[in-house]
Amino acid sequence: MSEFDALLSKLLELKPDLSKTDVEGLIAQKKEKIGAGYLTDQGALFLVASDLGITISEPPKGEINIRDLHAGAKEVTLQTRVLNVSPKKQFSRKDGSQFYLRNMTVYDKDSAVTVKLWDEKANLPEMANISPGDLIKIIKAYVKSDLNGQLTINIGSGSNIERTETESTIPSIDSITKDISELKEGDNNVVVSGMLDGPITFSEFTNFKGVPGTALRLRLKGKNEHSMRVVLWGKSNSDIPKVIPAGTRARLIGVKAKTNQQELEIHGNESTTLEVQAEKQVEPIVIRILSATKNENGQRMILGVDKQKQLYNVIDTANVTESFAQDDVLECMPSKLYGNSITVDAESFVRKIQEDIPGISELRTKIVDVKPDNNTYCIEAIILKAPERRNVQTKTGETITLSEMYVEDDTAQIWLKGWRNQARLLDECSIGEIISVTGVTAKPGLEGRTELFVTPYSGIKKKN
Known part of the structure; x- marks a missing residue:
């Protein structure tokens, strides 16, 4: 007798008013309600039993x-592949005692x-060596529902994780990319x-609960040439290489897609892995x-252009470019390079040169x-x-200035x-003046019309 048949017999024994056909009908309804591809007959049987208020068996101890x-x-014992792993965190219980928690996402073929x-x-020391795509066996774990009703596998004192090199039908990371x-x-x-x-930017913030947080923001372009916004919550500059040239291919492991302000975005968290091409040799930027x-921090923000008319945003954290003026040609060895975003600091090499740009x-x-x-x-x-100038109140209740x-x-x-x-x-501009504006971005505005927005790297110069 199969495990499913044994569990079905147990349910019929506990519910003699139901026939086998009745239970099979309830299983079919449950699978139809949850959606195709999410439940086996055996999984649906456990949910049906729960709806009926009975426990049909001790959970299976073999691999599932x-x-x-x-x-x-x-x-519960099962074989899976690792999607991503978060850093461990320390928390406090109500009684003041401390405990550690680490989250990991795993997947199989379904x-x-x-x-x-x-x-x-x-x-566990072996957690330091576990990477996305690794095949692992989870041994004697227990399953609970979280606050959102999602199932979680829990690894406690009686459970374990082992890496395995056996053959598996679970697809690799490459095959699901x-x-x-x-x-x-x-x-x-x-x-x-x-x-x-475009650039990769880092920000620090305090959320509505008063808890500080960090985020990396970037954009990825697909095969259809459409560019999509990416936000990786809980990530910092230490999670990415110091040099990422423009046009670098990247992969995000363990993210979700959600619509924000009618635009589809990619969101990740501290468990998400950002893979980029191997770091290239840094060359001077001219x-x-x-x-x-x-x-507002007194750091110099420079907008520059190279021979190929590629624009660059330069942030000078140590004012080493203080003696450089508009139209000067700057050669520098950046401390960080993310696409067209450059950082120079006290250790960076900078000099003024003559170059046809x-x-x-x-x-x-x-x-x-x-x-x-x-x-x-530039216009x-x-x-x-x-x-x-006027003040605008955002959806979160924050009041910000718009000019x-x-x-x-x-x-x-x-x-x-x-x-x-x-x-x-914009404050010192007046009607009738002719201005040269550099480094502005264009976005859809009211009624679908295009509008220009100044950035921290923008400049406005009045023409004589």
Whole structure:
């Protein structure tokens, strides 16, 4: 007798008012409700038994699949592959005692599930050697539901994890990797790849609960040339190489797709693995300075261009470029390079040189040709409406400053706006003045019209 038949017989014994046909009908209904591909007959049988308020058996002790798991199962053994692993964290219980927890996501050919490693299991030495794609065996674990009703496999004192080199039908990380153009809303625990498009930025913040956090933000471009926003929560600069040239291919292991403001985005967390091509030899960067300003921390922010008319954002954390002015040609050996985002510090080599590099006049775009494509633009225009400042309240209740003015060239008109600290760049402008604006981005605005926004690297210079 198969394990399923044995469990079915047990249920019929405990529920004599039901026939085998009745139970098979309930199983079919449960599978139809949950959705095809998520439940085996045996898994559905456990859910049916739970609905009926009975326990049909001690959970199986042999190896099973992820989709056969159910809350309350004990001494579960299964073979899976690792998707990602989080760093261990220390927490406090209500009584003041401390405990450790590490999360890991594993998958098989049908499903994925979170694994929680508690206390000494979070400190297992072998965890340091486990990587995405490794085949592991989870031994004598127990299964619970989390606060969101999702099943979790728990590794406690009586459980263990072993790496295994046996043959397996579970697909490799490479075989489940998809291009970001294939993503759709609701995809979870997926592996995606694309081309890095633009800079990688790091931010620190405090969430609505008052808890500090960090995030890496970047964009990936798919085979369809569409660029998608990526946010990796809980990540920092230490999680990425110091040099990532423009056009580098990257892969994200363990992310989800969600729609934010009608745009599909990729979100990851501290468990997500960001893989980039091997670090290349750093070569000096030569750029002409188009504009230079200082941020609220007193650090110099430079917008520059190279021979190929590629724009670069340079942040000088030690003011080693203080003697450099607009139109000077700067050669530097960056301490960090992420696409077109450069960081120079006290250890960086910088010098002024003579080099034939395009100037601002060769980079200007007519307003009619500006597209909301996240590219950086330089324009020359006359101010038709003087800057106006106002306060705007966000959905989170935060009040921020917005300054905006209306400008035109001989092809079209457009709104030029600045948020928060960037609003000050517009303050000294007046109606009728001709200005040269560098380093602005174009985005869709109200009623679908394109609008320009100044950035920390933007510059506004009045023409005589």
